[in-house]
Amino acid sequence: MREEIRKIQSLMETAEYVTDAPVATSVHLALSLRKPLLIEGHAGVGKTEVAKVMARMLDTNLIRLQCYEGLDASATLYEWNYQKQLLHIKLDEGTHKPVDQEEHEIFSEAFLLKRPLLQAITQEESPVLLVDEIDRGDEELEAFMLEVFSDWQVTIPEIGTIKATHPPHVVLTSNRTRELSDALRRRCLYLWIDYPTYEKEIAIVERKVPGIDARLASEVARFMESLRKVRLAKVPGVAETLDWAQALATLHADHLDEALVYETLGCVLKDADDIKRFRAEVGKAGLAPFLQVSG
Amino acid sequence: MPPRALSHAVVAFGALLRRHSLPLTPLQITDAVRALDHLDLGDRDEVQRGLRAVMVGRPEEAPTFDRCFEAFWRAPSDADAVAEALAGPAMPEEAPGSAIESEGARRERLALEGWSEGGDEDEGGEPLGVPAASELEAMTTRDFSTFSADQLDELLRLTEQIARRLARRLSRRRRPVRRRGRLDLRRTLRANLTRGEIIELRYRQRKRRKVRLVLLCDVSGSMDLYSRFLLQFLFALQRVFARVETFTFSVRLTRVTDVLRARSYRQVLRRLQEVRDWSGGTRIGESLAEFNRHWSHLVDRRTIVIVLSDGWDTGDPDVLATELLRIKRRAGRVIWLNPLLGNPSYEPLTRGMAAALPLVDHFAAAHNLAALRDLAGRLTL
Numbered sequence: 001m002r003e004e005i006r007k008i009q010s011l012m013e014t015a016e017y018v019t020d021a022p023v024a025t026s027v028h029l030a031l032s033l034r035k036p037l038l039i040e041g042h043a044g045v046g047k048t049e050v051a052k053v054m055a056r057m058l059d060t061n062l063i064r065l066q067c068y069e070g071l072d073a074s075a076t077l078y079e080w081n082y083q084k085q086l087l088h089i090k091l092d093e094g095t096h097k098p099v100d101q102e103e104h105e106i107f108s109e110a111f112l113l114k115r116p117l118l119q120a121i122t123q124e125e126s127p128v129l130l131v132d133e134i135d136r137g138d139e140e141l142e143a144f145m146l147e148v149f150s151d152w153q154v155t156i157p158e159i160g161t162i163k164a165t166h167p168p169h170v171v172l173t174s175n176r177t178r179e180l181s182d183a184l185r186r187r188c189l190y191l192w193i194d195y196p197t198y199e200k201e202i203a204i205v206e207r208k209v210p211g212i213d214a215r216l217a218s219e220v221a222r223f224m225e226s227l228r229k230v231r232l233a234k235v236p237g238v239a240e241t242l243d244w245a246q247a248l249a250t251l252h253a254d255h256l257d258e259a260l261v262y263e264t265l266g267c268v269l270k271d272a273d274d275i276k277r278f279r280a281e282v283g284k285a286g287l288a289p290f291l292q293v294s295g
Numbered sequence: 296m297p298p299r300a301l302s303h304a305v306v307a308f309g310a311l312l313r314r315h316s317l318p319l320t321p322l323q324i325t326d327a328v329r330a331l332d333h334l335d336l337g338d339r340d341e342v343q344r345g346l347r348a349v350m351v352g353r354p355e356e357a358p359t360f361d362r363c364f365e366a367f368w369r370a371p372s373d374a375d376a377v378a379e380a381l382a383g384p385a386m387p388e389e390a391p392g393s394a395i396e397s398e399g400a401r402r403e404r405l406a407l408e409g410w411s412e413g414g415d416e417d418e419g420g421e422p423l424g425v426p427a428a429s430e431l432e433a434m435t436t437r438d439f440s441t442f443s444a445d446q447l448d449e450l451l452r453l454t455e456q457i458a459r460r461l462a463r464r465l466s467r468r469r470r471p472v473r474r475r476g477r478l479d480l481r482r483t484l485r486a487n488l489t490r491g492e493i494i495e496l497r498y499r500q501r502k503r504r505k506v507r508l509v510l511l512c513d514v515s516g517s518m519d520l521y522s523r524f525l526l527q528f529l530f531a532l533q534r535v536f537a538r539v540e541t542f543t544f545s546v547r548l549t550r551v552t553d554v555l556r557a558r559s560y561r562q563v564l565r566r567l568q569e570v571r572d573w574s575g576g577t578r579i580g581e582s583l584a585e586f587n588r589h590w591s592h593l594v595d596r597r598t599i600v601i602v603l604s605d606g607w608d609t610g611d612p613d614v615l616a617t618e619l620l621r622i623k624r625r626a627g628r629v630i631w632l633n634p635l636l637g638n639p640s641y642e643p644l645t646r647g648m649a650a651a652l653p654l655v656d657h658f659a660a661a662h663n664l665a666a667l668r669d670l671a672g673r674l675t676l
Contacts, residue, residue, distance in 0.1 A: 001335055001338050001341055002333070002334055002335035002338070002341060004333070005335075005341065021340070021341070021344060022344050022347075022348075025334075025341060025344040025345050025348060026344075026348040028333065029330050029333055029334075029345055029348055029349065030348075032332075032333040033326060033329055033330060033333065033349075035326065037348075040353075040354065043592075069597075079481075080481065080484075082480035082481065082483075082484055083480075085484060086484070099488070099489055103488060175592065176592070177592055177593060177595075178507075178538055179353075179552070179553070182318060182352065185352035185353060186318070186319075186320045186322070186323055186352055187322070188352075189326075189348045189349055190347075190348055190349075190351050190352050190353070191348060192354045192357065231584070231588055233587065233591065233621065273621070
C-alpha cells in the first residue's frame with residue numbers, strides 16, 4: 001500500500017473516523033489529482049463525515065453547501081445586501097452624489113454577501129467544499145456547479161471576475177433520490193459507501209462510544225448486521241447504531257437481552273411497521289437469530 | 296509519468312470497459328493514467344480501488360469494472376483467458392439465448408415487433424396465457440384493434456402534446472410578477488436606482504417545484520396488449536419530465552428508467568426487450584414490496600405514484616394492501632390506472648383490485664386518449 005494512503009488512513013483515524021482502504025484510496029486520489037469526489041450510499045453511512053474529516057485532516061475550513069429543491073444557482077454564489085444598500089442610499093440623501101458614484105459604492109465588496117461557492121474560491125488556503133445532497137437540487141444547479149468546478153472563477157457584473165488562487169477540494173454527496181447527470185459523474189472520482197462490515201462497525205462503535213463493553217459492542221454490531229438483512233422500511237444506518245450503543249452504554253449494559261432490546265428499540269427502528277415485524281420475529285424465535293454469525 | 300507500456304495498458308483497459316458499456320470519457324482515461332502516479336503499482340488491490348474510483352460512475356457499473364479488471368490485469372497476454380473471464384452472465388454482448396422461448400415470451404416479442412411497425416394486432420396469435428386473463432383480453436381487444444397505423448402516429452403526437460403541456464404547467468420557473476408573492480429586492484433596487492427613493496416595488500413568485508412521478512407498469516401476460524399503448528405514454532412523459540422513475544413488473548420488478556432515457560422510441564422498444572421478464576402471472580403485492588424495499592426513497596410528498604395494472608394478481612391480496620398502504624403513506628398521491636375500466640361491463644371485483652381500491656386516491660382507465668388527457672389533469676399536487 002502506498003505510504004500516503006496509509007497516512008491518510010491513520011490521519012482519518014485520529015480525526016475519529018473509522019475508515020477502510022477504498023475510502024482512503026479515493027480521498028488520496030481526490031487530493032492528489034485535485035478532482036471532486038462524489039460519494040453515494042444509503043442514508044447514515046457517513047458520507048458527509050468524509051468531508052468533515054478531510055477538513056480536519058488538512059486543518060482547513062469546511063464550507064458546506066446544503067442543496068434542496070428549488071435552490072437557485074445565484075443563491076449559491078453571492079447576493080447583494082439589499083437592506084444595507086437601501087440604508088446607504090438613504091443616508092446619502094441630500095449629499096447630491098452623482099448616480100454613477102452612488103452605484104459604484106453600493107455595488108462594492110462591502111455590500112456583497114458571499115454564499116458558499118464564492119466563499120470557497122476566496123480563501124487564503126484551499127478549503128474543503130462540501131456540496132451536500134446534490135441529488136436534492138435541480139438539474140440546472142448541477143450544470144452550474146460543473147461550470148464553476150471547471151475553471152474556479154466567477155464573474156460578478158458589478159465587480160469583475162474573481163478567480164480562485166487556492167481552489168477548494170470538493171466533496172459531493174448524494175442519496176440517489178434522483179440520478180445525477182453523466183456529465184457530473186464522469187468529472188468526479190466516485191466512491192460508493194456501503195453499510196459497514198461487522199468488523200468495521202465494531203471499530204466504529206468502540207471509537208465513538210468509549211468505554212463500551214467489548215462484548216456489547218460486538219453484539220450490537222452483529223445485531224445490526226442481521227437486522228439490515230430483514231426486510232425493513234427504514235434500514236438503520238451507522239448513526240442509529242451509535243445512538244443505540246450510546247443508550248446501552250448509559251444503561252451500563254454489558255450484553256443484549258430481549259427486555260433491553262425492547263426498551264431501546266426506538267433508537268434503531270423508526271417505523272411502526274418495522275417495529276411490529278421485528279417484535280413478531282423475536283416473539284417466534286427469540287433474539288438468538290439476530291446474534292448469530294451469518295453465513 | 297507512469298511507464299509508457301503501462302499507460303498504453305490503461306488506455307486499452309479503458310477501451311475494454313467501453314466495450315462493456317461503461318461510458319468513459321477521454322478525461323477519465325487521462326485521469327486513470329495520472330492516478331497510477333499516485334498508487335502503489337505493486338499492490339494490485341490498491342490499483343483496482345484507485346482505478347475504480349476514477350473509471351466507475353455509479354454503483355451498477357462496479358461489478359462490470361471488477362470483472363473486466365480481473366480479466367485484463369491478470370492475463371494481459373492471453374486473449375482467450377480474457378474472453379472467458381468476461382463471459383459473465385450480465386454481459387451486454389452475450390448472444391441471445393438459444394434456449395426455446397416460452398410461449399409467453401414469444402408472444403411478447405411479437406407484440407412489440409408488431410408495434411414498432413405500427414401494425415395491427417394479430418388476433419390469431421392470442422390464445423395463450425392464463426385462461427381467465429385471455430378471456431378478458433378477448434373482451435377488450437377491440438379497443439386496440441381499432442387503432443390503425445395512422446392513428447397510432449396521431450396517438451403518439453397527442454400523447455407528447457399532453458405531456459409537454461403538463462411539463463410546461465409544472466416546471467415554470469420563478470419569474471417577475473406585478474403583484475403578490477415575495478418582494479424582489481434585487482429587481483426593486485435596480486428599478487429605482489436613479490430615483491433615490493423606492494417608488495415602484497417589484498415582486499416575485501415562488502418557484503414552482505416539479506412533481507416527481509413514479510410509474511409502476513404491469514407488463515404481465517394479461518397486460519401485454521395495453522403495454523404498447525401505456526409505454527408509449529410513459530415514454531412521452533419520461534422525455535419531458537426531469538424526474539420520472541419507471542418500473543415494470545410482472546413476477547419481478549425491473550427498473551427501466553435508464554432504458555427509457557434512450558433517445559429514439561424504436562431504440563427504447565429494442566432495449567426494453569432486453570430487460571423485460573414479461574411472462575407468467577402477476578404478483579403485484581410482491582412487486583410493490585420489492586419496490587418499497589429498494590426504492591421507497593424515491594417517493595415523498597411531492598411524488599405521484601402511478602400503478603398501471605388490471606389487478607389480476609396471483610399473489611396474496613393482503614400483501615398488496617399492506618404494500619400499497621406503505622406507498623400511500625409516503626406519496627403525495629396514488630393513482631391506479633386500469634385499462635379494463637374502459638369497458639362498461641367491467642367491475643373491479645378481482646381480489647387484488649378489491650384490496651387495492653380503498654387505498655387509491657384516483658382510479659381511472661388508460662384505454663384511450665381521452666382517459667390519458669383526464670389523467671394529465673391529475674398529475675399536479
